[in-house]
Amino acid sequence: MRRSGIGRGGTPLTRLRRRLGLERSELRRRVDRVQRVIALALLVLLLGTAPPLAAWAATWSYEAGVRAEDAERANRRQVVATVTATGGIGASGDRYVHETVHATWAGENGENRVGTLPSWKGAKVGAQRRIWVDRDGNPAVRPRPHSRTVTDAAYAGTAAVLGCGLPVLVMYIVVRRRCDRHRDRMWEADWARMDADAGHNPRS
Known part of the structure; x- marks a missing residue:
């Protein structure tokens, strides 16, 4: 005959209280x-x-x-930049330098803008690449x-x-x-009480 869940471990609430350590126990x-x-x-x-x-x-x-x-x-918008010269060196902060190219691209009103851009693989005179520019036509990040x-x-x-x-x-x-710390003090008190009781054992 199978035993019920209550017989094995009590009600679900009781088992939950036991797992959470909230039930009363002498230990x-x-x-x-x-x-x-x-x-x-x-x-x-x-x-x-x-x-x-x-x-x-x-x-x-x-x-x-x-x-x-x-x-x-x-x-920001994208425009096509055309390389006009290569072999430049540009500073990028104080830690390192990188190669640059001279390029032209269309400004906001259609005028040609001239500047330097970071070089890329295969960059040569006449090469084109799409770049991002701000409202003033200056190069910007995407x-x-x-x-x-x-x-x-x-x-x-x-x-x-x-x-x-x-x-x-x-x-x-x-x-x-x-x-x-409180538990340690309680254990020390219990051990001291046991030692005292052992020292006054009437059978000794």
Whole structure:
């Protein structure tokens, strides 16, 4: 005859209380239950604050990224640059230099613009390449890609979760250490009581 689930381990609520360490047991001290209750409270606090903050941070970052995408696309355009000379050397910060080419491209009003561009493989006089320019016709980097917006939003959500989780973790560590010290004192008192009882054993 099969036994019921209650016979094997009690009701689901009882088993949950046992796993969480909240049921009464002679082997579990009050400080153990207090620690578990505080841990559960901190967990509930984390679950109640981290997801909304992560959603807000991710949404704010995504919307800001989309606005940046739209602004950069509106202020930049692609033109065809034609190489007029090669073999130049241009400085790029204080750490390194790179090869450049002289090129011309169409400005905002159709006039020819002349400047230097970073060289690329196969660049030679007459070679053409599409480049991004700003409203003034100066070379610019390509507009912000949407993939970067999505990545930044994911980073923002993750940072929000970590920002919420770290203080909660620190609080739990502090509580755990204080409970451990209290348990150590209780064990020392119990051992001292056992030693005292052994020293006054009437059978000795």
